[in-house]
Amino acid sequence: MNITKSEDGFKVEADQQEYEANHVIVATGMLVDIAEKTGLVTKLGTEPRLKTILDVTPE
Secondary structure: EEEEOOEEEEEEEEOOEEEEOOOOOOOOOOOOOOHHHHOOOOOEEEEOEEEEOOOOOOO
């Protein structure tokens, strides 16, 4: 899976297909690899079982 910014939003590549979207919801569970690969910012987690979390600011 790959997510990249496009002129009008985002391009999502998954299962050998491409999708265009204005918004993408990232539901990583406990793995942030995909989020980091797409350029989302991460930070150290605040509890022992979550070593890394997404660093987001609500709008």
